[in-house]
Amino acid sequence: MKKYENFCSNLAVLASAGKEDLDNEFILSGIINKFSLQFELTWKLLKELLKYEGRNAAHSGSPREIIKEAYAVYDFVDPDIFLVMLRDRNDMTHLYDGKAAKRLVTKIIQVYIPAFQNLKKHIDEQYGDILPGL
Numbered sequence: 001m002k003k004y005e006n007f008c009s010n011l012a013v014l015a016s017a018g019k020e021d022l023d024n025e026f027i028l029s030g031i032i033n034k035f036s037l038q039f040e041l042t043w044k045l046l047k048e049l050l051k052y053e054g055r056n057a058a059h060s061g062s063p064r065e066i067i068k069e070a071y072a073v074y075d076f077v078d079p080d081i082f083l084v085m086l087r088d089r090n091d092m093t094h095l096y097d098g099k100a101a102k103r104l105v106t107k108i109i110q111v112y113i114p115a116f117q118n119l120k121k122h123i124d125e126q127y128g129d130i131l132p133g134l
Contacts, residue, residue, distance in 0.1 A: 001134040007041040076122035
């Protein structure tokens with residue numbers, strides 16, 4: 001499945017964020033942009049998996065609805081983390097303060113990347129054999 005391949009590929013790059021120079025504003029901006037893309041890839045992947053499961057909410061175009069439905073279907077989706085991610089992703093367009101950007105990057109590294117990696121692990125476990133055919 002192309003969406004899953006894109007999710008994994010972007011996550012591999014994003015996961016290296018902690019090794020970067022976090023005092024460099026350009027690096028911070030790149031990490032935030034990669035996070036935004038990872039969030040998009042994540043909710044769209046969840047949408048495809050929900051379609052596969054025959055869930056009506058999969059026809060929604062709303063990331064919030066997809067996350068809530070994913071939580072109802074999958075015990076490994078933590079809505080508290082993913083809904084805060086959604087808020088942070090939406091708020092980052094108004095991020096003009098370097099300190100706020102650094103706080104967000106710290107949260108991305110410490111909370112969000114592990115959440116994406118956990119999601120990947122569980123998707124691999126549940127759909128590993130059928131992902132290529134989806």
